[in-house]
Amino acid sequence: MFPPVDMADDDGLLCYGGELSVPILLEAYSNGIFPWPHEGYPLLWFAPPQRGIIFCEEFHLSKRTRRAIRSAGYTFKIDTNFAAVVQGCADQRQNAEGTWITPEVQTSYNELHRLGIAHSVETYQGNELVGGLYGVSLGSFFGGESMFNRTDNAAKAALGFFVEYLQERGVEWLDCQLMNPLFEQLHARGVPRERFMEMLGEALEKTPIFL
DSSP, X not given: OOOOGGGOOTTOEEEEOOXXXXXXXXXXXXXXXXXXXXXXXXXXXXXXXXXXXXXXXXXXXXXXXXXXXXXXXXXXXXXXXXXXXXXXXXXXXXXXXXOSOOHHHHHHHHHHHHTTSEEEEEEEETTEEEEEEXXXXXXXXXXXXXXXXXXXXXXXXXXXXXXXXXXXXXXXXXXXXXXXXXXXXXXXXEEEHHHHHHHHHHHHTSOOSOO
16 A cells, blocks of 8 residues: 555655545554645655654653652543544644644544544643643554643653553553654654664564553
8 A cells, every 4th residue: 555665755755645544544554654744735654764762761851840740730541532632732733833633634543543543641630631642552552643731741741651651561662753852852762764664563563552
């Protein structure tokens, strides 16, 4: 269904077209490919030459951030409000610089969630959802898609909670797709695509994170 990932260009663009149906998304994620819609373009599919990876043992929150998270009194849940997390991510990106989380994206990932493939990690302050993240999981692979904050450090707090959750289940890493300053701050690092594909193949054969 997709070209080999080593055919991607220097920016990681592999191909374009198609749709965000469940079979196509499963084929993509199983082969190290993810969609990244851009307004005004056909649907774009990426397999970057350097994959952003958070290795759980290397994940780092500064002392200041950890103190702020503790003082905020956050609590965390998984998969109790998936659609709201996706909407929160869409709203935050819209406010910042336009969103790639279109209504089509929301519909498709909500369907993946219904099928037990997409999952959310949620940060609450009291009963209010104030941040979180969502992504796709196959075997022991988790590919993060987006995060959002409504209060300071709420997304980082969700990620820190989730890293511990993964470690308790013997999972050593999670995919953040592309490096950016935030992920560098959290001690993520780029992994060459060839190595990432080996890691992905191993993860797909392991016990699922979410049973």
